[in-house]
Amino acid sequence: MSRRRVTISDVAELAGVSYQTVSRVVNNKPDVSESTRKRIQKIIKETGYRPSQIARSLVTARTATIGLVVPDISNPFFSAVARGVEQLAYSQGYSILLCNTGEDVTRELDVLHTLHERYVDGVIVCGLRQEDALLQEALANFKAAVLVNRRLQGEPVPAVLIDDELGGYLNTQHLIQLGHTAIGFLAGPAASYSGTQRRLGYSRALVEAGILLEEKWITNFTPTVSDGEAAAEVMLQANPELTALICHNDLMAVGALRYCAASGRRVPEDIAIIGFDDIMLATLVSPPLSTCHVPRVEVGRIAASMLIEQINDKADWSDEIVIQPHLVIRASTAAPAGVSDDAIMQPTPDHIPLG
Amino acid sequence: MSRRRVTISDVAELAGVSYQTVSRVVNNKPDVSESTRKRIQKIIKETGYRPSQIARSLVTARTATIGLVVPDISNPFFSAVARGVEQLAYSQGYSILLCNTGEDVTRELDVLHTLHERYVDGVIVCGLRQEDALLQEALANFKAAVLVNRRLQGEPVPAVLIDDELGGYLNTQHLIQLGHTAIGFLAGPAASYSGTQRRLGYSRALVEAGILLEEKWITNFTPTVSDGEAAAEVMLQANPELTALICHNDLMAVGALRYCAASGRRVPEDIAIIGFDDIMLATLVSPPLSTCHVPRVEVGRIAASMLIEQINDKADWSDEIVIQPHLVIRASTAAPAGVSDDAIMQPTPDHIPLG
DNA sequence: CTGAAAGCGCTAACAG
DNA sequence: CTGTTAGCGCTTTCAG
Numbered sequence: 001m002s003r004r005r006v007t008i009s010d011v012a013e014l015a016g017v018s019y020q021t022v023s024r025v026v027n028n029k030p031d032v033s034e035s036t037r038k039r040i041q042k043i044i045k046e047t048g049y050r051p052s053q054i055a056r057s058l059v060t061a062r063t064a065t066i067g068l069v070v071p072d073i074s075n076p077f078f079s080a081v082a083r084g085v086e087q088l089a090y091s092q093g094y095s096i097l098l099c100n101t102g103e104d105v106t107r108e109l110d111v112l113h114t115l116h117e118r119y120v121d122g123v124i125v126c127g128l129r130q131e132d133a134l135l136q137e138a139l140a141n142f143k144a145a146v147l148v149n150r151r152l153q154g155e156p157v158p159a160v161l162i163d164d165e166l167g168g169y170l171n172t173q174h175l176i177q178l179g180h181t182a183i184g185f186l187a188g189p190a191a192s193y194s195g196t197q198r199r200l201g202y203s204r205a206l207v208e209a210g211i212l213l214e215e216k217w218i219t220n221f222t223p224t225v226s227d228g229e230a231a232a233e234v235m236l237q238a239n240p241e242l243t244a245l246i247c248h249n250d251l252m253a254v255g256a257l258r259y260c261a262a263s264g265r266r267v268p269e270d271i272a273i274i275g276f277d278d279i280m281l282a283t284l285v286s287p288p289l290s291t292c293h294v295p296r297v298e299v300g301r302i303a304a305s306m307l308i309e310q311i312n313d314k315a316d317w318s319d320e321i322v323i324q325p326h327l328v329i330r331a332s333t334a335a336p337a338g339v340s341d342d343a344i345m346q347p348t349p350d351h352i353p354l355g
Numbered sequence: 356m357s358r359r360r361v362t363i364s365d366v367a368e369l370a371g372v373s374y375q376t377v378s379r380v381v382n383n384k385p386d387v388s389e390s391t392r393k394r395i396q397k398i399i400k401e402t403g404y405r406p407s408q409i410a411r412s413l414v415t416a417r418t419a420t421i422g423l424v425v426p427d428i429s430n431p432f433f434s435a436v437a438r439g440v441e442q443l444a445y446s447q448g449y450s451i452l453l454c455n456t457g458e459d460v461t462r463e464l465d466v467l468h469t470l471h472e473r474y475v476d477g478v479i480v481c482g483l484r485q486e487d488a489l490l491q492e493a494l495a496n497f498k499a500a501v502l503v504n505r506r507l508q509g510e511p512v513p514a515v516l517i518d519d520e521l522g523g524y525l526n527t528q529h530l531i532q533l534g535h536t537a538i539g540f541l542a543g544p545a546a547s548y549s550g551t552q553r554r555l556g557y558s559r560a561l562v563e564a565g566i567l568l569e570e571k572w573i574t575n576f577t578p579t580v581s582d583g584e585a586a587a588e589v590m591l592q593a594n595p596e597l598t599a600l601i602c603h604n605d606l607m608a609v610g611a612l613r614y615c616a617a618s619g620r621r622v623p624e625d626i627a628i629i630g631f632d633d634i635m636l637a638t639l640v641s642p643p644l645s646t647c648h649v650p651r652v653e654v655g656r657i658a659a660s661m662l663i664e665q666i667n668d669k670a671d672w673s674d675e676i677v678i679q680p681h682l683v684i685r686a687s688t689a690a691p692a693g694v695s696d697d698a699i700m701q702p703t704p705d706h707i708p709l710g
Numbered sequence: 711c712t713g714a715a716a717g718c719g720c721t722a723a724c725a726g
Numbered sequence: 727c728t729g730t731t732a733g734c735g736c737t738t739t740c741a742g
Contacts (some may be wrong), residue, residue, distance in 0.1 A: 003495055003496065005719095007718095007719060007720090008719065008720065009719080017728075017729085018728070018729050018730080019719090019720085019729095020721090020728075020729060020730080021727090021728060021729080023720070023721065023722095024727095024728090026720095027721080030727095031727055031728075032727070032728080033727060033728090036727085036728090048496070050468060050471050050472045050496075051472060051719085051720075052413075052472065052474060052718090052719050052720070053472045053473045053474070054409055054412045054413050054418065054473070054474050054718090054719075054720090055413055055718070055719035055720040055721085055734090056719080056720055056721070057409045057720095057734090058407075058409050058410055058413055058718090058719080058720070058721095058733095058734045058735065058736090059719090059720055059721045059722075059733075059734045060720090060721070060722095060734085061734075063409070065452075065473075068453075072438065073428070073434050073437050073438050073441065074431070074434045074435045074437070074438040074652070076429070076431065076434075079428050079429045079431075079434035079437075080429045082428050082429070082434075082453070083427065083428050083429040083455065086428065086453065086454075086455045087455070087457075090454075090455070095452055095453075095454070095469060095473065096452065096453045096454075097420075097450055097451065097452055097453075098423075098437070098441065098450075098451045098452075098453040099441075099445075099450070099451075100438065100441045100442070100445070102442075113405060114450060116405050117405045117406060117407065117408045118408045118409070118420075118450065119407060119408070119409050140358055141358065141403075141405075225639065254639060258639075261641075280636075281635075281636060281639065284580060284609060284636065284640070285639065285640075286616075286641065297429070362734095362735060362736090363735065363736065364735080372712080372713090373712070373713050373714080374713095374735090374736085375712070375713060375714080375737090376711090376712060376713080378736070378737065378738095379711095379712090381736095382737085385711090386711055386712075387711070387712085388711060388712090391711090391712090406735085406736075407734090407735055407736065409734085409735075409736090410718090410734070410735035410736040410737085411735080411736055411737070412718090412736090413717095413718045413719065413720090413734090413735080413736070413737095414717075414718045414735090414736055414737045414738075415718085415736090415737070415738095416718075
């Protein structure tokens, strides 16, 4: 049904003052007598007047809006980041323009153009596949920008990065400390930045422990449950010597869990399995999954606060924050058969097994 | 680093025409000679000129933006709806302003005010707890509005509703057809609209089958895994005659599954369990959960298309679309002990059990 | 085919 | 303390 919008002039007329005076009370500026201020406030309340951000933005060249670009908001990783971004932004008076790219590289530039046309004060950009130079060029249109989990060649753009290398290292080190030496790596897509980093951490931990890295112990799949299942099957049939699997993420790890259940392998007694991300699902499967926790909401909050600092000229374009993930040991990892339990710190399962 | 914005006048000056002419080519209007059009287009491309949506909105009173209000974007239900809204909106040239309310009733009105100030063309509102009259009042500020899964007293507001009553009915009917007669209902919070509806469907199916409804077979809990676990324990210990449990949602159903596993009850042989929503998790637990599927992305798409029709005056404020959920039979439901399998259509498990 | 003028609703200087 | 005058960058209307 919608009603007519009341403007600043309507209020001014009702109050019998110039609209300038109304503007002053709306913006809490001085130089208005208490009596007229009160009177105007009363009228504002009665009429339900709301200042037009549009008109305001046109003159101030600020929109109090930030653009958030993600591949897919229904992906739990990005929706958690979005939650964090929104939390912090809202507390500072900013609104969020949300853009999905649907993993489509053309659309990535597209939405950045849209955001530019809408004069957003800054953009937070997650998981884009766009090549460095073009992305750089597109971001130059904004007063402020923050990348999530990506670093650009050339001119630096502020970024919040997850230390995936460390995550891969921690996962691997955990298994090594339990006594594993034949550790497979179910990697994600070869092109993925975080995938590469996690794999580097895996290598570093092996080298540090003096374990030879076998190329055949690494395989690339899509990071989904069904691919994790397939990957585990391929891997364990080709390399029966493996006693542990490190998975690119929790979904793949759950897939691996399923394959093990289906093929009669016990986890963690026959095969130790560890994931990455620490999604809710990790706590619900059987056995509950050991994994590397990534604080996703925190990532969003930090990205937003970096962005707002840039907008306020309190930061420059070279900042970079690296977030450390940490191990969460549940029940899917344990010492391999044949290694005495006494020699090893054994995690206590904290969940009733399911099914 | 950000660069200076180029305006329509900059382009006009470079082209040696009035900015009017530039406006014409930008908006693909007639009455411009091919040669000047080409020339201007070239300059637009070179300078990277983008029209200011802000200025444009100020004069057209349209922002090509829709507000999306959700309690929590990191909740999979709402992020799926958001995905649907975004998909359709983007295809029609609209952008999304995303607002979380964090389940906070005050903030609900707050964000609606913000969206009003930003002149969004319409709002899609999901899962708000605000009382009818106040919500109604706040929505009257918008040219268009769509409610998701809520119906307002008084003036009708367009809504896309999920037929929860039908869902509850289908779930119950399924169990009755399998031969169950002692069917517990693990309900969600008593105040929840969809909860009430699902329960009504449960009653209807029982009545239809001539089964007496026992109040003690119904219990209210929070719709989480842990509460589902607790609810199942309370229910099954107090009512050992039960052979099936209907759960308010999949999370509770997973909790019930866990309790059964922990207490040595086999599912579906000893207890049949059915959920609601069909979240990803439902396919991954053991046994895979029978449930009632709610097409969440579709809900978002429909809401967006209804909204855009309203914006374009192609719809009025009384439309209402009801989405039918449907059964997904997996392996957590079967005939109760003592009922001959021959007499009953038995679902085939389509998933390898986990753990 | 093109330009000039007016105004969207507001803020930011200046005058009184 | 308050009002007046300019725009912000664009679309719309009306003259050329």
